[in-house]
Amino acid sequence: xxxxxxxxxxxxxxxxxxxxxxxxxxxxxxxxxxxxxxxxxxxxxxxxxxxxxxxxxxxxxxxxxxxxxxxxxxxxxxxxxxxxxxxxxxxxxxxxxxxxxxxxxxxxxxxx
Amino acid sequence: xxxxxxxxxxxxxxxxxxxxxxxxxxxxxxxxxxxxxxxxxxxxxxxxxxxxxxxxxxxxxxxxxxxxxxxxxxxxxxxxxxxxxxxxxxxxxxxxxxxxxxxxxxxxxxxx
Numbered sequence: 001x002x003x004x005x006x007x008x009x010x011x012x013x014x015x016x017x018x019x020x021x022x023x024x025x026x027x028x029x030x031x032x033x034x035x036x037x038x039x040x041x042x043x044x045x046x047x048x049x050x051x052x053x054x055x056x057x058x059x060x061x062x063x064x065x066x067x068x069x070x071x072x073x074x075x076x077x078x079x080x081x082x083x084x085x086x087x088x089x090x091x092x093x094x095x096x097x098x099x100x101x102x103x104x105x106x107x108x109x110x111x112x
Numbered sequence: 113x114x115x116x117x118x119x120x121x122x123x124x125x126x127x128x129x130x131x132x133x134x135x136x137x138x139x140x141x142x143x144x145x146x147x148x149x150x151x152x153x154x155x156x157x158x159x160x161x162x163x164x165x166x167x168x169x170x171x172x173x174x175x176x177x178x179x180x181x182x183x184x185x186x187x188x189x190x191x192x193x194x195x196x197x198x199x200x201x202x203x204x205x206x207x208x209x210x211x212x213x214x215x216x217x218x219x220x221x222x223x224x
Binding site: 049 | 116204
């Protein structure tokens with residue numbers, strides 16, 4: 001069983017839609033939760049980072065963590081064509097030398 | 113800006129050839145990582161290094177070795193390339209204070 005499972009997609013939405021991207025994890029030892037965005041032919045880049053249950057907002061993006069359910073989500077409001085990318089959730093244990101475990105990624109296409 | 117530079121964006125090699133993938137970071141990070149990325153399998157950790165000349169195996173080290181002779185440079189070596197090593201290889205370095213991984217743009221290796 002994978003340590004982190006990500007909703008596979010792909011996902012195609014019209015511009016302006018609200019997007020929900022989701023991951024579940026299996027081990028309560030994971031304490032840090034991240035979302036990376038990867039544009040085509042580029043390396044991933046950090047989008048959101050949180051370590052506590054609850055919501056964290058940054059502009060149109062909201063990261064949500066529910067540690068009791070071992071569930072993490074990324075919401076994108078008012079989605080734009082420039083949001084078209086692959087989104088990867090990543091989780092990490094405390095003091096684990098920075099080793100992160102990644103979901104398989106969800107490819108999002110926002111159509112104008 | 114942190115920069116992680118991978119020396120080769122695209123490589124084509126033949127089965128049995130030795131392959132070197134080089135990665136350089138310019139932010140004095142201690143921890144560096146090599147991942148491979150395959151469709152449906154996400155990012156999988158091959159090796160990581162937490163200091164010069166120090167290395168640890170990740171989840172899929174078989175068929176790979178690494179070298180870290182200088183802090184800024186982390187090399188991935190395929191001693192005898194095989195077709196199942198055709199993949200996208202991503203190097204990353206870790207910002208220790210924030211836990212953010214900074215990725216290079218990737219090296220796409222094709223083994224014929």
